Amino acid sequence: MARSVLVLNSGSSSLKYAVVEPDSENMVVDGIVERIGEGQVRDHAEALQKAFDQMAESGQRLDTLGLVAVGHRVVHGGPDIYRPTLIDDALVAEIDELSALAPLHNPPALLGIEEARKALPDLPHVAVFDTAFFHDLPPAAATYAIDRDVAAQWQIRRYGFHGTSHQYVSEQAAAYLGKPLESLRQIVLHLGNGASASAIVGGRPVDTSMGLTPMEGLVMGTRSGDIDPGVLVYLWRTANMGVEDIEKMLNRRSGVLGLGGEIDFRILHQRIESGDTAAQLAYDVYIHRLRKYIGAYLALLGSVDVITFTAGVGENDAAVRRDALSGLAPLGIELDERLNASPEKTARRISADSSPTTVLVVPTDEELAIARACTHLVEQ
Numbered sequence: 001m002a003r004s005v006l007v008l009n010s011g012s013s014s015l016k017y018a019v020v021e022p023d024s025e026n027m028v029v030d031g032i033v034e035r036i037g038e039g040q041v042r043d044h045a046e047a048l049q050k051a052f053d054q055m056a057e058s059g060q061r062l063d064t065l066g067l068v069a070v071g072h073r074v075v076h077g078g079p080d081i082y083r084p085t086l087i088d089d090a091l092v093a094e095i096d097e098l099s100a101l102a103p104l105h106n107p108p109a110l111l112g113i114e115e116a117r118k119a120l121p122d123l124p125h126v127a128v129f130d131t132a133f134f135h136d137l138p139p140a141a142a143t144y145a146i147d148r149d150v151a152a153q154w155q156i157r158r159y160g161f162h163g164t165s166h167q168y169v170s171e172q173a174a175a176y177l178g179k180p181l182e183s184l185r186q187i188v189l190h191l192g193n194g195a196s197a198s199a200i201v202g203g204r205p206v207d208t209s210m211g212l213t214p215m216e217g218l219v220m221g222t223r224s225g226d227i228d229p230g231v232l233v234y235l236w237r238t239a240n241m242g243v244e245d246i247e248k249m250l251n252r253r254s255g256v257l258g259l260g261g262e263i264d265f266r267i268l269h270q271r272i273e274s275g276d277t278a279a280q281l282a283y284d285v286y287i288h289r290l291r292k293y294i295g296a297y298l299a300l301l302g303s304v305d306v307i308t309f310t311a312g313v314g315e316n317d318a319a320v321r322r323d324a325l326s327g328l329a330p331l332g333i334e335l336d337e338r339l340n341a342s343p344e345k346t347a348r349r350i351s352a353d354s355s356p357t358t359v360l361v362v363p364t365d366e367e368l369a370i371a372r373a374c375t376h377l378v379e380q
């Protein structure tokens with residue numbers, strides 16, 4: 001029997017699961033339990049049971065899967081924890097302490113961890129942190145220009161997120177090109193509901209767009225990305241909005257949804273076609289910010305060997321890719337329109353043969369990357 005890893009990504013209202021065979025890269029089963037806390041699924045314990053039931057319905061019984069570990073995606077590892085780590089009570093307590101830094105993300109991850117440890121007590125459970133890849137960002141990129149004592153006291157730095165994806169995709173890009181990772185200057189654009197960019201030299205990140213929290217940087221499905229901190233102060237002082245109202249607005253009612261009333265880019269495009277000016281503005285703001293980051297990272301890197309698009313929007317939306325890179329031929333970036341429009345689902349080149357910078361689309365696979373991290377760890 002091939003060995004496999006159960007990968008869990010536990011959010012506040014959803015539990016994503018997958019069983020992956022890291023050696024064959026085969027995804028045995030995957031799915032999602034949604035609307036946790038809204039009636040049918042009362043809490044994370046019930047959500048996990050439902051995930052097991054769904055797996056059984058698709059013919060996959062846990063005891064016959066050859067599971068060697070359970071991998072948990074944890075968003076925030078704080079300043080000190082970043083390597084994939086075996087979960088014990090002490091680690092649970094540490095992740096709990098970090099909830100102050102990631103109040104929206106770490107508490108639900110912990111609920112998932114606790115329930116899974118109860119349900120599968122004989123397997124090693126491993127935490128894989130979304131911040132890991134960016135732990136060693138150069139200080140100039142990791143540091144906010146604020147009072148250094150305040151920053152130190154409150155562990156305020158730029159941590160970066162989506163690290164598992166940025167690392168995996170940058171490695172896949174090198175493999176696709178048949179070039180050593182060490183030789184490449186890369187920009188990776190992870191454009192899903194959450195969105196982030198990274199600049200990577202020789203396999204190590206030199207900058208990334210997310211910061212203390214996953215709110216900084218690009219315009220996202222429901223998050224604002226970069227914003228003048230003065231807006232927050234103004235909302236608090238003058239508009240009388242409380243901290244939680246402000247946080248909710250910036251996280252859930254901003255971004256493409258907040259501007260255009262829609263999170264799904266397929267529908268956003270339809271609305272633009274039908275003359276919806278709010279949808280058009282949402283798209284324009286999204287593209288404008290994306291181009292600014294690409295330009296900033298071009299300047300940081302000096303020259304770029306490969307730009308890679310990944311995640312739901314990046315992998316599927318040819319218009320976003322075209323508009324993000326249009327007019328950049330003088331900077332050595334030129335798409336091939338036919339390749340860009342191809343609906344293929346595998347890793348592929350979309351730049352013109354003559355383009356000095358190669359542009360790729362590479363499907364991300366965070367579950368596989370987490371499963372691999374788990375088997376590396378439990379084999380040691």
Ligand code: ADP
Pocket residue numbers: 191192193194221263264265266311312313316317
């Ligand atoms: P998450 O960040 O939640 O993991 P994904 O990476 O799966 O999200 O991205 C989901 C988003 O991808 C959707 O909200 C939608 O906007 C976009 N998307 C998915 N499929 C397509 C498509 N065929 N064309 C354009 N956008 C798409």
